[in-house]
Amino acid sequence: MSQITPAQQLFDLTGEVALVTGASSGLGRRFAEVLAAHGAKVVAAARRTDRLKDLAATSPNISALALDVTDTKAIPAALDEAERAFGPLTLLVNNAGIASGGRIVNTQDGEWEQVIRTNVDAVWHLSRAFAERIIARKGSGAIINIASLVAGRVGLSSASYAISKAAVLHMSKAQAWEWARHGIRVNAISPGFIASEMTDEYLASPAGQDMIKRVPQRRSGQPSDLDGTLLLLASSRASGFITGAEINVDGGHALA
Numbered sequence: 001m002s003q004i005t006p007a008q009q010l011f012d013l014t015g016e017v018a019l020v021t022g023a024s025s026g027l028g029r030r031f032a033e034v035l036a037a038h039g040a041k042v043v044a045a046a047r048r049t050d051r052l053k054d055l056a057a058t059s060p061n062i063s064a065l066a067l068d069v070t071d072t073k074a075i076p077a078a079l080d081e082a083e084r085a086f087g088p089l090t091l092l093v094n095n096a097g098i099a100s101g102g103r104i105v106n107t108q109d110g111e112w113e114q115v116i117r118t119n120v121d122a123v124w125h126l127s128r129a130f131a132e133r134i135i136a137r138k139g140s141g142a143i144i145n146i147a148s149l150v151a152g153r154v155g156l157s158s159a160s161y162a163i164s165k166a167a168v169l170h171m172s173k174a175q176a177w178e179w180a181r182h183g184i185r186v187n188a189i190s191p192g193f194i195a196s197e198m199t200d201e202y203l204a205s206p207a208g209q210d211m212i213k214r215v216p217q218r219r220s221g222q223p224s225d226l227d228g229t230l231l232l233l234a235s236s237r238a239s240g241f242i243t244g245a246e247i248n249v250d251g252g253h254a255l256a
């Protein structure tokens with residue numbers, strides 16, 4: 001019988017080097033803080049570098065990286081810069097994302113393209129560049145893709161956003177399948193409605209308040225509600241045999 005590992009050790013991320021995209025606010029900022037608090041070195045990437053500098057000032061484990069994830073040509077240089085900060089990357093959290101407007105017939109072409117470039121193309125390109133590095137050095141690592149409750153449900157958000165998140169979820173499974181043999185685990189977190197810059201206005205509106213009444217737990221989430229799932233999927237000690245999974249963190253909303 002193998003030894004029981006105490007929880008503190010199970011979720012100790014010392015030695016891991018993470019890249020978190022969209023880390024200037026909301027979930028991304030929280031992910032960077034939680035990983036760093038558990039010993040990982042974290043490269044916090046986003047466009048708003050002033051906010052990243054504030055974040056980096058809170059922990060010696062966090063470094064700031066300017067990155068627009070839609071600038072796919074800039075990815076190799078950005079990963080080089082990330083690895084100069086703390087060494088070879090072992091964790092990638094594809095968190096950067098944008099919401100979008102209305103019904104399909106009212107969605108402008110530019111809006112559709114921007115959602116797909118940010119929420120889908122960027123995850124494709126960043127994950128591939130990350131995996132190539134791990135495969136080349138015969139290392140191991142993990143990718144956590146932030147999908148959404150709406151990956152499996154339409155009608156709760158705009159169609160373009162729901163479609164982009166369904167693509168992220170399917171991409172996670174395809175990546176998990178292809179890269180398991182290379183020691184890379186890939187999993188998705190599908191949050192329900194979580195308070196953030198993306199959702200604050202909606203959650204405070206009458207429509208948002210109405211929606212909350214249909215969530216089985218009758219509340220929206222806080223970024224901290226994702227801490228445990230993030231740590232579970234980031235730690236190879238805790239989830240070394242989990243790949244291709246989707247974990248809903250939604251107060252039961254997917255059931256409603």
Ligand code: NAI
Nearest residue numbers: 022025026027068069095096097148191193194196197198
């Ligand atoms: P947020 O708007 O606070 O965070 C999104 C972050 O992504 C921002 O920091 C933003 O600057 C960054 N970002 C957007 N485009 C970027 C680009 N081109 N390059 C670099 N960074 C870029 O919103 P939130 O809620 O923290 O969203 C984080 C992720 O969680 C997103 O992927 C979102 O779709 C997903 N999500 C959020 C839910 C919620 O209820 N808040 C529910 C389900 C999924």
